[in-house]
Structure formats: structure tokens, C-alpha cells
């Protein structure tokens with residue numbers, strides 16, 4: 001066999017779905033836990049579903065050692081295959097009893113049953129259950145589970161599984177517990193946890209007066225760090241009742257924080273398992289953003305209880321069905337309980353950064369994909385976040401009250417079933433009385449629509465005539481794109497900055513664009529300005545011919561948070577694009593005069609009464625990553641040069657204003673609150689701009705002093721991290737002292753210490769590569785822990801385009817070396833940090849060549865994982 005032959009995997013097609021021949025009705029599992037040799041006894045009741053009496057029972061199983069298997073108590077003929085077992089002739093209803101062995105300690109992929117810092121835990125979505133025991137491991141087989149856990153010989157604090165505790169005690173010197181989940185569920189929602197924790201307990205009284213016991217399991221000694229997550233659980237439960245009328249359905253709800261986890265968290269029925277980064281916070285160790293994220297991820301997993309668990313997926317091509325709806329729900333939760341503008345702006349940034357990048361990459365896929373090789377590769381910003389934008393558009397089109405009714409009808413109609421995106425859409429059409437036939441293209445066509453706007457004034461009819469057109473570039477899977485159906489939220493501003501509402505605009509304030517080109521007429525005075533795509537009402541790239549003056553006008557007067565921020569962003573983009581050639585020649589750039597004028601006006605009027613969160617977002621200089629997405633072909637050096645010039649010019653011109661702001665706005669305490677998050681955010685932005693300005697003005701020592709003072713005088717991690725970042729990224733004198741102090745305080749606290757790695761891996765120049773190389777051998781680094789990997793190689797790959805793409809090629813080499821090491825350890829994490837390399841064709845020829853070499857050598861690797869194979873082979877096909 002040639003090397004290429006050796007590494008081939010086949011894709012599954014959505015249209016190849018076949019209903020299962022059998023279902024499992026009851027699954028009774030007994031785990032005898034042991035670090036290296038856990039015994040699983042599995043007694044499952046099966047039932048034939050189809051009339052095909054000859055169909056064999058085929059059970060999935062991976063990396064299992066089978067001890068015995070019996071059908072109805074008898075030794076049947078069966079066949080062990082590469083992917084499980086096949087039992088050729090079985091009755092219509094029967095019981096399979098089997099026993100298999102697994103080795104949790106050797107499981108570094110973190111799928112199935114594994115050990116995380118001493119704790120036994122499971123991860124089954126999407127196809128991890130087959131690494132625990134033989135089963136029909138597919139989401140459309142729903143069974144009731146009874147689980148007996150016998151603790152390891154050396155003892156163990158708690159033994160947990162889904163549902164209700166039936167019994168617990170000690171037998172033959174070993175602790176045991178028996179759990180029963182009353183709700184039938186697919187295998188991907190199964191969970192088991194065994195370990196010793198600190199437990200935060202509380203209760204919640206539901207809207208019908210039932211008491212739910214809440215338990216949150218955190219690292220020993222970290223009780224305090226679990227309190228915010230517990231509060232977030234209660235807030236989520238209350239919000240789901242208040243906003244959608246959804247009441248929790250079990251008598252207890254458990255959340256466990258574990259240190260080793262591939263993604264953010266997992267919605268296992270009644271027993272959510274979390275990456276500890278989304279649980280463990282207190283103000284001294286975690287930033288405001290971390291607090292905000294904990295609340296939103298706790299919400300997300302909790303909301304899955306209805307959108308995902310009670311109504312689940314027919315097959316994995318439907319993943320967005322549960323994720324998009326649940327992301328939409330968690331965004332609405334954060335909007336209602338934290339801050340709507342901030343939540344919306346964050347979501348929009350994900351779309352305009354990583355999602356637009358994905359849509360423009362070889363791995364571009366529709367929100368409902370047609371072909372998948374490795375499902376783990378499809379937990380993407382397209383499936384999750386673009387999916388959520390689609391749900392948001394439906395919400396815009398039908399309004400809150402019809403949406404609420406349709407959601408309830410959907411959950412009611414399909415309760416306890418495994419369904420499709422099509423089922424969801426049909427239900428919404430019927431319930432809300434809308435026609436979503438053209439709208440469905442959002443699920444079937446990949447790629448980002450470009451919307452072009454233009455307008456003229458028709459003096460004769462006193463009409464503003466608005467023209468909109470849309471175009472979507474071809475993607476690998478689809479050459480021709482049909483027009484999308486999209487709501488475009490609009491308003492109009494007159495010369496004085498007042499809102500005017502023309503008769504032609506509906507009271508909902510949006511128009512529909514659903515053809516390649518459309519014209520709209522509004523009866524308005526001359527010089528009225530159309531404000532287009534308020535609240536980012538559709539996930540598109542908008543190109544509108546606003547003058548700089550008009551952008552300034554909207555920035556001052558428009559009442560929409562997105563439009564305000566977008567005006568500032570557009571002014572920045574214009575500047576970067578207009579100056580790119582000068583930047584490429586490393587010459588002197590002109591002043592961004594209009595932007596500075598707008599910023600000065602904002603800064604002059606800030607006081608403690610202002611909407612600080614929104615102002616801070618408006619003042620932000622865009623990330624290089626998001627700037628890259630405004631170009632088709634990427635000249636990374638020029639973009640970086642122009643970005644830095646822009647930031648420096650703004651900082652230097654407004655340094656007095658930033659100094660005043662820095663002195664004026666302070667948080668009222670070191671604790672997290674939404675108000676203090678805003679105060680700290682703007683205070684920290686001011687610090688950053690002051691430091692940038694001082695460096696540019698040859699006053700680096702002053703920059704260092706103020707940053708060091710910021711670090712030392714605050715007890716809050718948001719402040720400390722800002723100071724550490726500025727010290728390291730601007731290479732200030734205080735850098736060594738701050739890093740030393742941080743290391744002394746936190747090197748034993750892995751989660752907090754990830755910041756030490758991340759900050760050094762994201763220095764926006766070549767030195768980040770050396771930092772990463774050096775830190776890989778830091779005593780606190782552990783290449784098997786995904787959080788550490790994400791903080792070092794992952795940060796270089798996903799948050800540092802400048803160093804990754806350094807012209808030396810060392811960034812690519814380093815990343816690919818890490819990826820090949822991870823290929824055997826944890827393919828899912830490896831494939832994720834590979835992502836930026838896939839878009840190599842957008843770079844210059846030299847960089848293309850260097851990446852291509854690296855991708856080709858990855859392809860030659862023996863035992864290349866399916867995850868990496870799918871991504872690299874797809875990229876090479878382009």
C-alpha cells in the first residue's frame with residue numbers, strides 16, 4: 001500500500017440516512033471502576049423495528065475488549081468486526097447481556113470513559129458511547145437507562161449518573177450507587193462521573209412549586225469558585241420559565257467541573273459535565289469575561305434540556321437543530337440578564353471573524369451539512385453561530401409572540417422524539433403561519449452573502465430609492481448560489497439626527513431582500529439617510545456607499561448599538577484599505593482624521609452615567625483577525641502595519657483624553673457586576689491606549705510605570721490581565737516583574753496559569769514563536785490537557801495570525817509539529833488548531849508554499865486520524 005492509500009476515510013452523506021432496524025428500550029449498565037481495567041456489564045433489551053426479519057443486529061464498539069456476549073441467556077453466534085459486533089439471527093425482541101473491559105487511564109482522546117486529574121468521567125457526544133460499551137450508538141435510538149457504579153478499590157467520594165439516585169452504600173468494601181433516568185435518551189446524553197469534590201448545594205422551586213435539588217461539583221478546596229456558577233444555574237432555570245414557560249423536569253440537577261475536556265461543556269441529561277474553565281471563577285482569579293462566559297455556558301447547557309435532550313436529533317447532520325436553537329436561547333438569556341448590546345456585539349464579532357473565515361475556507365459547509373467524514377470536525381461556528389443567526393432571523397420575521405408559540409408547539413409535538421431541521425421548520429411554518437420555503441436556503445447553501453446597497457433621491461416623487469443586491473461566492477460543494485431570503489432592518493435619520501419613519505416601512509422596521517436585485521421606495525425629504533442592517537439583522541457582508549461624514553452622523557445619532565459600532569469599524573476598515581499600499585511599502589500613513597474626530601467627541605462626553613460597555617466597544621480598534629476577513633487576498637504584513645499605525649495614531653492624538661478617562665472611570669469594587677464590567681472595560685481600554693501612545697512618544701518608561709502600577713494596585717484579574725498583556729505585548733520594562741509575580745501567585749493553579757501561557761503566545765510578532773517553544777517545557781505545561789494546548793499552540797494558531805504567519809515559516813512548522821504530536825493523543829483538539837492553515841490560498845505564494853509543505857507532510861503521517869485527514873485532504877483538493 002502507498003502512503004496515500006493508507007490514509008483514506010470515506011465521507012457519510014446526509015441523504016444516506018436509514019432508519020435503524022432495531023431499537024434499544026432498556027439499558028442496564030454496571031460499571032466496576034478501575035484506573036486501567038474497568039469492567040462494564042451491559043444488559044440491553046432490543047426490539048426489531050423493521051419488517052426485515054433477516055437484518056442482523058449490528059452494535060457499535062471501539063477499542064473495547066469483549067469478555068462474553070449472550071442473547072436471551074444463550075451463547076449465540078456472533079462476529080466481532082473492526083467497528084463492533086454483528087449478531088446474524090436474532091428474534092424480534094430479545095435481551096443481550098455482555099461484558100467488556102476498558103482502560104480509562106489510557107484514554108487521552110477524552111471521548112468515552114477517561115480519567116481527568118483523578119476523576120472518572122465520560123464524554124459521549126457524538127460517538128463516544130461506543131468506546132464505553134457495545135450499543136446502537138446513534139441519536140435516534142432512545143432508551144431508558146439504569147446505571148450501577150461500583151467505585152474503585154481505593155475509594156471515591158461520589159458516584160454519579162443521569163437521573164435519580166435509587167440506592168447507594170458499600171458492598172465488599174467498595175462504594176456503589178444505582179441511578180435511574182426516567183427519560184428515554186440517546187446514548188450521546190449518557191454520563192458517568194466518579195471522584196472526590198467540593199459540593200455546592202442549593203435548591204430551586206419551579207413555577208409549579210416543585211423543589212429541585214441542585215448540586216455543583218468542583219475541585220476540592222475550590223468551593224468559593226463554584227458560587228457564581230450555582231447562581232447562574234438558578235438564573236437559567238428562572239429565565240427559561242419566565243421567557244418561554246419551560247419548567248425543569250427532574251427532581252435534581254447536577255453540574256460537574258472537570259479539568260480535562262475537549263470542548264466547553266456537555267448537556268448530558270440531568271448531569272451536565274463542564275470544562276472547569278466555564279465553572280470556576282472568583283474576582284481574584286477570573287476576568288469579567290470569564291464570569292460572563294460562565295453564566296452563558298451554564299445557561300446554554302441547561303437550555304439544552306428542552307432543545308436537545310427532550311427533543312433530540314435524528315442524525316448528526318441535524319446538529320444545528322439543537323445547537324443553533326440553544327445558542328439563540330443562551331444569547332437571549334445573556335441579553336436579558338447581563339447586557340443586550342454586549343451580547344449582540346460579541347455574537348456579531350464571531351460571525352464577522354471566524355465564521356466569515358470558515359465560509360471562505362475549503363471547509364465551508366452549509367448549516368445542515370451534506371457530507372461528513374468526522375463529526376467532531378463539525379462543531380463549528382457555522383453550525384452553532386451562523387445557525388443561531390438563522391434562528392434570530394426567524395424570530396425577526398415572525399416576532400416574539402409567534403416565535404414563543406411555535407417553539408412551544410415544536411417542543412410539545414416532538415417531545416421524546418429524534419427529529420430533523422426540516423421537522424422544525426415545518427412546525428414553525430404551520431404554527432406561525434409563515435412560508436419558509438425560500439428561507440430554507442440558509443440551511444442548504446454555504447458561503448457568506450454580499451449585500452450591496454445604493455440609493456438616489458427621486459425629486460419628482462419625493463422618494464428615496466434604495467437598491468439592494470445580493471451575491472454569494474461559489475463554495476467547493478456548490479458552484480451556483482440561489483438568492484437568500486433575508487430581513488434587512490432599516491431606519492432613517494434626518495439632517496438633525498432625528499429618526500423619521502416613512503409610511504412604506506412596516507412598523508417592524510424591516511424590509512425583505514429575497515431576489516438578486518431589488519428596489520424599494522420611501523417617501524422622505526431629501527438628505528434623509530438610510531440606516532441599513534440594524535442589529536445585524538442578517539449574517540451578510542454589507543457594502544454601502546456611506547461617506548465619512550454620513551458615518552460620523554450615524555455614529556453620533558443612531559440609536560442602534562450595532563450600527564454605532566459598525567460605523568466606527570467601517571471608518572477603520574476604510575482607513576486600512578485606503579492605506580494598504582502605503583502600508584505594504586512601510587511608508588508613513590496619513591492621519592485617520594474623521595475617526596479621531598468622532599472618538600474625541602465620544603471621549604469628551606463620557607461620564608459615569610454613559611453606556612460604558614457600548615462606548616468601549618465603539619472605541620475598540622478591530623482585531624487583525626477580523627480585519628483579515630475584509631480582504632479576499634491577505635497581505636498579513638501590510639494589514640498588521642496599517643493596524644498598528646491606526647491604533648498608534650488614535651492613541652497619540654487622544655492621549656490626553658485617555659489619561660483623563662483613565663483617572664475618571666473606576667470600578668466600584670473588585671467584584672463582578674455588569675456595571676463594574678463596563679467601568680473596568682473602559683478603564684482598561686484607556687490604560688492600553690495610554691501605554692500605546694507613550695511607547696510611540698518615546699516615553700516607554702512612563703508606559704511601564706503606569707502598567708506596573710495598574711497590575712499591583714488592583715485585586716481584580718481583569719485589571720491584572722490587561723496590565724500583563726500590555727507589559728508583554730508592548731515589551732515594557734515591567735514585563736519581567738509582572739510575569740514573575742504572576743508565576744509566583746498562580747503557577748500551581750492551572751486554570752489561572754493558562755493566562756501566563758496565552759499572553760506570551762499572543763505577542764503580535766515573531767517572538768511569540770520562541771515564547772511558545774520555551775513554554776512547552778514549562779513545568780506547569782501538560783500537552784495532554786486540552787486547556788493547556790489551547791493556551792499555547794492553540795493561542796498561536798487561533799489568536800495570533802501575525803506570529804503564525806511570520807514569513808520565516810517557523811510558526812507553521814511549530815504548529816504542525818504540535819499537531820502531529822497530538823494526532824495520536826487527541827485528534828479532535830489537533831484538528832481544531834489546524835483550522836487557520838486550511839485557508840492558505842488566500843496568502844501570498846511564499847507562505848502558500850510553506851503551508852503546503854507542512855500539510856503534505858501531515859498527509860504522509862502513519863495512522864493519520866480521520867479528523868485531520870478530512871480537513872487537510874479537503875484543503876488540498878481546492
Ligand code: PHE
Pocket residue numbers: 123125126262263264265266267300301323379
Ligand atoms: N453539545 C455540547 C454543547 O453544547 C458540545 C460538545 C460536543 C461537547 C461534543 C463535547 C463533545 O454545546
Ligand code: ZN
Pocket residue numbers: 300304322323326
Ligand atoms: Zn450546545
